[in-house]
Amino acid sequence: MTSISGNTTGLKPAQQRALERLAERRIAQGDIIDRETARQLAALSFALNRQLGLLIHRSGQIACLMVGDFGRITFPALAGLGSGKRLRGLRCVRTTLGQTGITDEDVMDLACLRLDLFSVLSLRDGLPDRLFTAHLIPQNRAGRDWAELPPVHPANQSGSCLALIEALEDEFARTTPLAAVDAGKDRAILVSVSTAPRQEAEASLNELAELARSAGVVVLDRVLQRRRQLHPRFLMGQGKLLEIMLASVRLAANLLIFDQELTPSQMRSITDHSDLRVIDRTQLILDIFARRARSREGKLQIEMAQLKYMLPRLGTRDDALSRLTGGIGARGPGETRLEIDKRRINDRIARLARELKNVGQERYRRRGRRRKREVPVISLVGYTNAGKSTLLNTLTHSDILAEDLLFATLDPSSRRLRFPEDMEVIITDTVGFIRNLPAELLKAFASTLEELREADLILHVIDRANPEWRQQAEVVADLLTRLELDSIPSIRVLNKMDLLGEAEKEKALQEGALHGDIGISAMDSASLRPLLGRAEKLLRSQSDRQFFASAQVLK
Structure with missing residues (x-):
């Protein structure tokens, strides 16, 4: 009917x-x-x-x-x-x-x-x-x-x-033939509406394109609009929204990805004016994390972050707004479907929090056993796709997944490493950072990032071949400061030097030497010798200071 x-x-x-x-x-x-x-x-x-x-x-x-x-x-x-x-x-x-x-x-x-x-x-x-x-x-x-x-x-x-x-x-x-697009993949138009300078907005949009590629999305078009003030309902004006919708028909797009995080009301306003699926940068990152999580802890962390993101955005239509319940004290309007969904999500979040707490306690006990053996810990940190996993593989002869994708590896990995001077350490790879990292995601990974607090040395891996390497290094440094990890000794490692031209490589090495940085190629084990020597020297001097301090306490 x-x-x-x-x-x-x-x-x-x-x-x-x-x-x-x-x-x-x-x-x-x-x-x-x-x-x-x-x-x-x-x-x-x-x-x-x-x-x-x-x-x-x-x-x-x-x-x-x-x-x-x-x-x-x-x-x-x-x-x-x-x-x-x-x-x-x-x-x-x-x-x-x-x-x-x-x-x-x-x-x-x-x-x-x-x-x-x-x-x-x-x-x-x-x-x-x-x-x-x-x-x-x-x-x-x-x-x-x-x-x-x-x-x-x-x-x-x-x-x-x-x-x-x-x-x-x-x-x-x-x-625009549909055959030109992989029918099994989402076909997206990337949208950025920003008040930032054009160069910064374009760099962020390029990064969004890399995130989309990591998620297996085919990018059909990019739209960048700079405004003095963002539109409260659509971010952009209705004329620009109409232009994007017309482009989506021509290109056969089925997905809009916004570079900015959309508020629940903006998400509803845009979806009300479109039959396309609409997601933002945060949701795309969460989707990538959900695909890449392999460990039980990683899956729990991602599910919690997704539920917290989803909770304020629930907009399920409820045609039975006054469903009645029976029993004394329960007469009158019952729970709406939206309220039931929210209650279930809150219950699930509470359960996940308890499970993550137990997992965190197990991780703390493992770190305790490691501390008893007094084995130094080196943690690799850096922007996503900077080459941390490749460096770990080369140093320890491992086969951890390493691809030219953002967030190719998500779960932390630890391996033993023996220095040339017969010193054994544990080297740990952590999740990569990214600009505008969702706050809920950072909170969800708190237990994983606690591994960094136990580090004796942090190797900050930087993709020197990336034109945005300075901004990426600043993002990681700011996040380390927010996590109160900036007091731990660290070495900046300039990776992918082999991708630079000879003149640019020479200039990068000279600049790095002035700041104490070390240039390497993570795929070339011979280039890692200066890094190993510097790391071993720092760890030995730190061990000597700790020994001297404990001796003074005994006196």
């Missing part, structure tokens, strides 16, 4: 039945709307003094009848409706009681919902007057990504609307 949505309050039973009869009609093949259906739609809209809208399948069946107010109609959720390729497979016909013609809001709905056609039926004395129709086009013409058909009376339509829609689908397919 066709659904009726929108402003149905105050309708008389006879009016309700008339709407139901209209919703059960079938539109004649080839017509945008046939003459008889247009006559009934106009008469009901005039009698109710409300706009009415029809969502019509290409088969001619009415999918939904929308009841609005005098000035506008509101679209329901269209998930699962339509069966088109680039376009949804639905067209909309709405009445107007005032201004005639296609409005900017109609174009926004046309683009954001990927409708086949959008038609506006004007009225005259309760009868159909003219039908104004607009549709999307694959390429911009005269500054517009949409075109209008000449207005006609519903009884004088020429040509088949199905033939027009099929021609549009074919033209979209020729412009």
Whole structure:
């Protein structure tokens, strides 16, 4: 049965039945709307003094009848409706009681919902007057990504609307073939709306593209807009949002990824104006972490961070807002579905916190046994994809996963390492850092990052071949300060020197020598000798100081 949505309050039973009869009609093949259906739609809209809208399948069946107010109609959720390729497979016909013609809001709905056609039926004395129709086009013409058909009376339509829609689908397919995109992957448009300087915003957007690649997402386009002030609802203006929606139709995108963290209200506002999935940078990072976590602790940490992120963003529609419960003291409105979901999430978070506490205690006991053996600990820290895992593999002849991807390895790894002077240490690889690291994620990994507190030496690994290496090094240094780890002795290790040209490499080595940095190539064991010598010297001098201090205490 066709659904009726929108402003149905105050309708008389006879009016309700008339709407139901209209919703059960079938539109004649080839017509945008046939003459008889247009006559009934106009008469009901005039009698109710409300706009009415029809969502019509290409088969001619009415999918939904929308009841609005005098000035506008509101679209329901269209998930699962339509069966088109680039376009949804639905067209909309709405009445107007005032201004005639296609409005900017109609174009926004046309683009954001990927409708086949959008038609506006004007009225005259309760009868159909003219039908104004607009549709999307694959390429911009005269500054517009949409075109209008000449207005006609519903009884004088020429040509088949199905033939027009099929021609549009074919033209979209020729412009950007779907075969050019891996059908098994998400196809995304990256969006950044920033108040930062352009160079900084572009660097962050490039990093977002690398995050998307790590998540297996195909990036179709990037949109960068700089504003003096972010729009409170959409981050950007509605004109830019319309431009992105039109691009998503041309490129067959199914995902929008925002570089900025969206508030719950912004997420709802954008998804209300689009049928695309919308996520932000934080959600993308959480998804990557969820894929890469292998240990029990890592999975617990990621699940907790995801639940904390999801909790304020729950927007599940609840059609049974007053579900009743029985029993003395429990009469009246029961819990809504949204409240039940929130309670369950809070219960799950509390349970995960208890499990993580137990795991943290186990980790603390393991560190205690290590302290008793008085084995020095070296911790590798650095920006994600700086080469920490590769360095650990080369130093200890291990085979930990190391790929040219952001957050390729997530779970901490520890290996034994013997220095040339017969000194044994434990070297630990930790999760990589990144700018704008989600606060909840940092809290979730608190127990893992506690490993750093037990370190006798920190090796700060820096990707020297990255143009943004200075900013990345600052991000890691700031995070170490926030974690109160800046007092631990550290060595800055300039990795990937082999990727630099000879002149740039010589300059980097000279600059590094002035600051006490050591240049290496993590894949070349011969280049690691100066690093091992410096690390061993620092650990021995630190051990001697501790021995002297303990001797003074004994005296």
